[in-house]
Amino acid sequence: MSQSRIEELIHRARSGDRSAENELMQKCRAYVSLIARAQIEGWMRTKFDASDLVQQTLLEAHQGLEHFKGQTEAEWLGWLRGILNHNTLDFARKYQGAAKRNVSREFSIDQAGGNSDNSGQQGWELKDETETPSRILLNREQELLMADAVSQLPADYQEVIMFRNLQRLSFKQVAERMNRSPGAVQMLWLRALNQLQEHLESA
């Protein structure tokens, strides 16, 4: 039901309906924000306010909307993720400074760095293609719902899900980050999962 809703919004936004576009971006905000935080907090190992990154990503999505060729929700989310990916890369590069890193490894430098519409579009399309096929085949209808559900959890529930599931830390590491015992963290995780499941079921 919500899947077709998203596709309808995509369709309307494409044909120039500004309110539909706003609604679409609004619906994707929690999703983009969650993934951005997971990526950046994952390697910075500290809390990070990803709202700038989310803003930037949604803005670029808005500017580049005419270049988005897909129809389905899965394609749309993949595209968003592509834009987000190059923004996080950009961010990572600034954060580290230019030093130390081997430039040749960062093969996406033109793609991610360019700001003009053309190279930007190319970058996103390339990124879109790097999505592994298995990922595209997986049904993505749950992803938005899930991101929403996570964003509605109490703060400590969100934190444990962020660490254990999205950043793939072990419980021992999660316990260290959260200053709690591993046992307590595990119980917290279980409660968070139960609540998530209830959210999704009632959605």
Next chain:
Amino acid sequence: MTNEQDSQSELVVEVLNQYLEYLQAKDQESCHSLQAVNPELKRLMVCLDSLERLAPDTENSSSQDRAPGSEDPTLLFSSQISGQSGPQQNIEFGKYELLEELGRGGMGVVYKARQKDLNRIVALKTILSHQFASEEEVRRFYLEAQAAGRLQHSNIVSIHEVGQYLGQHYFTMDYISGNSLANNYSKPLSETSQNQFYEIASLIQQVSRAVHYLHSKEIIHRDLKPSNILIDEKGVAYVTDFGLAKVFDLLQENSASEVQTQSGMIVGTPSYMSPEQAAGQLDNISARSDIFCLGIILYELLTKVSPFKQNSPLDSLVYVIEGEPPLPHTLNAKIPHHLELICLKCLEKDPDLRYQTATELADDLEHFIAGEPIQAQPAGFKQRFQRWFRRQPALVSRLSAIVLSAGIIQTVYSTEGTDFNYHLKIMTIFCLWGILAFFFQWALDHLKNKGKVRFCWAAADVSLLTGLLILVDSPIGILLIGYPMLIVSAGLFFYVRLVFFTTTLSMLAFAALVFLRPELTELWQYPVIYAVVLAILGTITAYQIFRVRVLSRYYELRRPGR
């Protein structure tokens, strides 16, 4: 009360965490089996699935690849190594340089690595997420390395070094450029020439020689399976992964507590276990257990079907212990008869009937390759009957009951000469019953929906029995034993629902019988008692199946690695 709840939640967390780990290692097979044995957690697992889809994908070149100052070696390596696109710097790992990830097993990641001081290529195996490895896991890891380090054989992957770098345990071994038997063998088998069978025989022969060498060093591999056998480009086979090797001398030297932890677990991969291993008869595990595993591998290479693989680990275990796979030539008519005999001799349930040493097996394979007579003989009548019974227990048990009963009735008829028409009716029902049994067995083997076939079969049994009981002479009291028998034998399939189905049907049939045979109601309370007992019997049988299922789940949780 609260204690109980706590331990309940702990168990749930343990299962879910295990599931998440499989998920993150992209081990879908294990995920499915864990889901299958924990149906009540399915929703939460689905939740984990969709959370995992949200997590940044390490396979795509995400920003993690370029993470500055990441201190977690496991994380760093796994994400950096797996990003394979574009030129990349290799990861330093002590005196090694990790070149690429070769695979992931139950407890470790295997990398192709370069040893810098000697400038040679080796395979380096680490423990996955070292922070989480228990003492037991670390101990098993070193045991594996120690056991393997003392071995030198041309068909065995040699171990070079065991060590620790940044808290991460690892060992290095020969790098074999090639594939494991698990993903290699689709290629040669697709050719249909007779040659492939000689190739297979030669492969297993090499492996048998290596296994014999292990045995001569008092090591039983205990986890022989296709993924533990590597084939290099020249077609030479190598045995690897002694993770489960039971080293006799080590066991004797070490403290009693350690022996306990070692022997208390069922270890191994259910569909590649010997019956004595699957049954947990640890004292009976011997060199001949490895012979059985070699038989499984040979069977799989010949037929492309894993002989004991079932949907759930429990079903695999039960099948290894008491089931019998189809004869290889029924799956591929081209399989040479002698090779099939060799394979079946390895797969004997009774260790005494198998090859007694791996050398005997290797020799017999050599005889086969050379076209000489082999040691393995076609099965005798008794063995054939046993195998048939194991392969089609439902059919054989029914046929035996039918033939025996019909035989007794025939004897009585011949000696006492009862009414011919009456005799004919009874015998017709028996014949019909026998024919139906064959039909249902055929359906069980060939139709997809085996569950429905079993239900139909149970229904047919109950109806035929009832028909028979309606027809036969009074008094029929004793013959009512037929219903309990049907209920109990329905339990053999391990489906609670089938048992309840049979029980309900039996009670209905019995009710009909009571109406048709007034003699049963002479004392009205007797049939009531009988019906109640039937219900209780069905419940007990179902409960026992339930218990076995619980044990199976427990086992699935305790199963170390894969």
